[in-house]
Amino acid sequence: MKVTKFIFLLIAVHLSTSPLYASNLKNKAQMKVLGIFDAGQPGVSIIKLYDSTDDVVCYVLSPDVPTRKQIGPEKYVYEANSIGSISCLKVKLPVIPVN
Helix, strand or coil, X not given: CHHHHXXXXXHHHHHHHCHHHXXXXXXXXXXXXXXXXXXXXXXXXXXXXXXCCCCEEEEEEEECCCCEEECCCCCEEECCCCCCEEEEEECCCCCCCXX
């Protein structure tokens, strides 16, 4: 277990210091919002997103209003809560056989 955490930490440090990663932060791809649904809990929604580059649909369980605190002039830290998850699925088109 400790080895897994260490490897994950090494990968995270490598990505955060990589010039490719830093340049991608400025030019982030946008996912298209397909819908927002009631999650059955007050103040919580399910957001349906579509990533056209990989044909993936994601469902995000998220609070309607995230809580955050300011730690610098333009820096914020989002506080933890018990709501938050993401599930993604590859979009598969039906195959119609040709006779």
